[in-house]
Amino acid sequence: MFEFAWPWAFALLPLPWLIALIAGKQKHHSTLMLRIHALAHMGMTNTKVTPSRKWPHWLLAIVWALVVASAANPVFRGEPITLSEPGRDIMLAVDLSGSMREQDMAYQGRFVDRLSVVKAVLSEFISQRRGDQLGLILFADTAFLQTPLTRDVDTVAQMLEESQIGLVGRATAIGDALGLSVKRFNEKSQSNKVVILLTDGQNTAGNLKPEEALILAKDAGVKVYTVGVGADGRNQGGLFSMLGSSGAMLDESLLKTIAEQTGGQYFRATDTQSLANIYKELDALEPQAEQEQTFRPVDALFYLPLSGALLMLFLAALWRQLKQQAVVGDA
Template sequence: MFELQWWPVLFILPLPFLIAWLLPPANQEQQSALYFPHVQQFTGGQAQRSQRPIAKLGLMSLAWLLLVVSAARPMWFGEPVSIPSEGRDLMLAVDLSGSMQQQDMQVNGRTVDRLDMVKSVMDDFIERRVGDRLGLILFADTAYLQTPLTFDRETVKQLLSETVIGLVGDSTAIGDSIGLAVKRFSEKERSNRVLILLTDGRNTAGNISVEQALELAIANKVTIYAIGVGAEEQIQSGLFGQRRINPSMDLDEKTLINISKSTGGAYFRARSAQELSQIYESLDILEPVEGDEQTLRPRAELFYVPLLASLFIAGLMAIWPLLLKFASMITASKGVN
């Protein structure tokens, strides 16, 4: 199907004729008073010259018509093609409390804090989410939305890599993060509503308790997959030698298990980068949500066709007198010879 995307541009077609009609006519008496020394020669070509303005006006009109049609943006649309939209809606909630700076994780043979480990593993997880919509929530004293649900995985990765511990405090507002996720999911009419919650502590702050947030999640059919981050054993050197400690003593696994089971999700324990990577692989079994079917119509821009034709006519009119003059000079030189 042929269409003009900016068809109102066609209303300027009569513009040159309107300008010519509004301008005052040329003074014919002054023109007829001009003196021509070779009257006989001029009179002989008068009939031929009188036809040139008509042909010139026709070519100029055609060039103007083609130029206006090009400005109207002609396009060719093919038959509609239906494209199903499938993917998962995943909201990632990442803990930025002070305890996430505990250096009890190993990444590529070096000791890093928990947040750096989460970033390194989640970077690959986000990269594999082709076709999924991802959102990012950061929480500590409170929770805030860093990235709404989007297909732009690179932006989510970039904003996650720029996060720092203590950005929004040192406490842990798990209830606020769940409540914010529920609010963002409720803005979408059709969604599988999956929240992946990563934390290393217990709820110690926020405006919403975990129980209230859990009720909201159940009422809005939000599935929560909770991940407890942190090693269970660490060697610590002290005044009396080395001793083994549990750096994850503050992790409230009981609450996280209850949140996951109550919403139809599951609880995972990430004691290392390898375990977290395996957890992300197991999350790939989430059922994709089939969104509204999208329709795509192949299209091709055609503005350049009338534009090139108009430029060709204008260029031909510009050089035509020179061509005629050159041809007459060749003819005259042949006559002399």
């Protein structure tokens, strides 16, 4: 829809005529005397002078109207566009400890390591988070922020895919991961503060105990959903199974306590399907917010009448110059 953002600017349209009306009578006498003096000078020198031509009034009127139209800021407003505001802020905390290398989870007809299954299923969960803000924390000996909270879920998925076991050690610092998540949420003034923490073990490293991190999470109002990954030790062929690092070593009691005391929920992921079902349940537990923001794109068009005014002045000046040259040539 075409409209003028500042229509009151059209009140300036009669300004030149008002000025001319007020100043016209005062200048009439002085202008007449100048013309008489010029004619007398012409008679004394006997020189033929071509009288100057004023700009046509209709041209000046059109130029002024175009300038005023430009000042009124013409715009074109497009059709309303509705965008969903970020429904949730979700921090993903993924375990990269050595036990995540154990190949005890079935995926596409074969047993693969736990991290590969987490990547495959979690990537699908990330791709569906349009409208949410996601962050990624990776932890093992300690925890570090791989991706801050962002709407760019494609980048979060890429950072997860590029993560490797051993990147931050081989132990499991659950307390550090939860504590870092709380810290990142505290930097936001408004947030629903949801953490999804995935691990296959128990806290064996880090500077912050899980119990201490839990207190921080409760004080900050962070809701934590914990996911225990592993096949309950049924597949004992892996190296970490022989070392006692299978799913049977998962500290489910700790994960349940963290989830329950923060208002979240604990889930057990023993295979690909159960992990995928968990993310579907999370969608139901943490539904997308229905808040929407509507705006209309605006294209500024002030340059069109302004360009027209400048073009008319240029063409008129060029025509006048050519005509004067023709008159001088005839003389």
